[in-house]
Amino acid sequence: MWSELGNISRKLPGDVRVVIVRGEGRAFSAGLDLSVARGDGDSSLPVLARLSPEECAERIAGFQEAFTWLRRPSLVTIAAVQGHAIGAGFQLALNCDFRVLADDARFSMAEVTLGLVPDLGGTKRLAELVGVSRALEICVTGRRISAQEADRIGLATAVVPVADLAGAVTDLAAATLAGDAGAVAEIKALLAGAPQRSYAEQDRAEREAQTRRLRDLIGSE
Structure with a gap:
């Protein structure tokens, strides 16, 4: 399944604009299967520990690729979260742009x-969503975070009753698709890069993005 998550990004048609990640x-997601992680398979923790530091880091980079493609500027990604999202499951949701939670959702960064x-x-x-201090507390305690707390501290885009989760995600996807594709991609890139830029640098990025939009729009007429 982990390999397939990475393969999905390579199989997506170029005209896909919204990706919805949901659990059946x-x-x-309950996170890692601990029986596999502690076994003797190629990606088990004991096998990873016996690799050289460089090989181990390269193997982890492959695991990361299964999630990080969800941050691609050309896509808007929505996690539809019901029940538990633990460890890797929490991080899968965090790699998405939006997290729509059913009111029974529970997050936990259980790696610790x-x-x-x-x-x-x-x-x-x-850290960007909740601040470094609260992110540290969440990660070092591994505690469970309810949907209501996630909403309060900025982890959730929206919280809805379980029965309304699919409809809320569909509505959000439709609203996103209603926007111009080029504008949505530029907006996502602007906001993603904003924390690393000064005000002057962000102003410049906005000018450059708007220039590209104007040229694309006029060129399409």
């Missing part, structure tokens, strides 16, 4: 309970 059943760190692209987004 009661939970969005295994003596590990979150390594699937979740730490930066988490």
Whole structure:
């Protein structure tokens, strides 16, 4: 499944603009299968530990690719979260642009309970959403975060009753698709890069993006 998550990005037709990530059943994702992680398969924790530092990091980079393509500027990605989203499942949701939560959703960054760190692209987004201090508390305690708390601290785009989750996600996807594709991609890129830019740099980025939009719009007429 992990390999297929990475393959999806290579199989997507170029005209796809919105990707919805949802879990089948009661939970969005329970995270790593611990019996596999502690076994003797190619990607188990004991096997990874025996690799050289460079090989281990390269293997983890492959795991990250299964999630991080969801941040691609040309896509708007929506996590439809019901039930538990634990560890890798939490990070999968964090790599999406929007997180629409059913009111039974529960997040947990549980890696610390295994003596590990979150390594699937979740730490930066988490810190941006809730601040470094709260992100640290969430990661070092591994505690469960309810949908209501997630909404309060900025992790959730919206929280809805379980029965309304599919409809809310469909409505958000439709609203996104109603916008001009080029404008939406430029807006996502502008906002994604904003934390690293000064005001002057962001102003320049806006000018350059708007110039591209004007040229594209006029050229299409």
